[in-house]
Amino acid sequence: MPAKRKNGIDLSSSLSDIWKVLSDDEREVLRKNARIVNFKKNELIYCENEIPKDLMCLFKGKVKIFRTGVGGRNQIIRMIRPVQYFGYRAYFAHEPYVTAAAAFEPSTVCMIPMEIIEKMLLGNSHLAMLFIQMLSTDLGIADQRVVNLTQKHIRGRLAESLLFLKESYGLEEDGATINIYLAREDLASLSNMTTSNAIRTLSNFVDEHVIAIDGRKIKIIDEDKLRKISRMG
């Protein structure tokens, strides 16, 4: 039996991870309570200090989780790709959001009230394990990120970001172009540097034949070298 559709989107295939561990009754509850929301490019999905209300699942598009630091300088904390969940951490910690989320490009997000999820969690321990696993993975990434961002030099940080983008969003048909187009400013706030330095370092990489750039398209020419730069700094 195919799942009911909302705005032409098949919930059962899109919410895959969660869907798998649910009973028919639980699935019906989700169907009834899920909202599908579309966001324009650069539109805010939630913002700092807001009270978290929904579990969000990115169906389509690309989303950045970021935080405004000293002197209004933004720092990208995490990036979300389809089909990943986000927005639930603060609810579980009983805090307002400490980050904000915005769509990089036109995006479709499925929202399910956290109260529903929380109730479901108490009756379905496999669902709980899923959240424990996601949180544990993210915390491990955050722990490593702290060290990478603070100890590596500019070149190493930018190289790492490029590799991270490749892992996250993959390559285009040519097998080289990273499948996400970021402004230099976003690349900078992902790599903890100023925009000027992102631009400069990117140019250096081009001179060294590690990458090629065409506007916002970045082609990885020599991945080994990029990895070496990322490791060494």
Next chain:
Amino acid sequence: MPAKRKNGIDLSSSLSDIWKVLSDDEREVLRKNARIVNFKKNELIYCENEIPKDLMCLFKGKVKIFRTGVGGRNQIIRMIRPVQYFGYRAYFAHEPYVTAAAAFEPSTVCMIPMEIIEKMLLGNSHLAMLFIQMLSTDLGIADQRVVNLTQKHIRGRLAESLLFLKESYGLEEDGATINIYLAREDLASLSNMTTSNAIRTLSNFVDEHVIAIDGRKIKIIDEDKLRKISRMG
């Protein structure tokens, strides 16, 4: 009925958070499977790349979770106080440890095999919620830490660390001395700076009458000023 004792330690009062959400049967399982291990000052509790096996609960002492970064430079990621749990994240993420843990001072740790905990989790969703909450809180802290460590200047980072130590370990009877004595080197690797700079900045704070130092004892003289420095950088 009082809980059985192991090496003179009362499990039921020490494992408080977890204990509360367990049934009598589950408590009995923990009693049977818990080991109490003592660690000397500076002794390693677990190390990087090791396979995680136990949930650990610090009963007595102080523990640092750290990571070896570029060029062997250590970075303290988290600090543990009694009665906090640690060592479980990597197991849930199905990874080897990305961090190491060491005792700052003579410490007593209760260890419970993660297999036991995982099984218990599937049958007790309140226990699962507890882990979800702990992980969510830690992830929020990590997210904020990334921004603080990368964007604040040395003075701000050190001030923040001192405040953090005060919040975590409290003050002594005099109402001013921070209740943990760290080497300058540890203070540095907690604040992402070199040992020299930790020493220098500490001396500056003394000159400015923000703190007073006597060896490794740090007395907070002007907390407001310290907060201001932490905010501004």
Next chain:
DNA sequence: TTAGAACAATGTTATATAACACAAAAATAC
């Protein structure tokens, strides 16, 4: 009690990176 190591303090130099300024190119609006 002395020898040796670990730790703390301080000054000097080197350097990575931010900050600033400006020009060119591209995107967007009118």
Next chain:
DNA sequence: GTATTTTTGTGTTATATAACATTGTTCTAA
């Protein structure tokens, strides 16, 4: 299609912080 804003690119300067060197101090051990 021109005007205006945003983004990208590049050179210059300033500065925060690491790196290094040296000395004094405290702790540890034989």
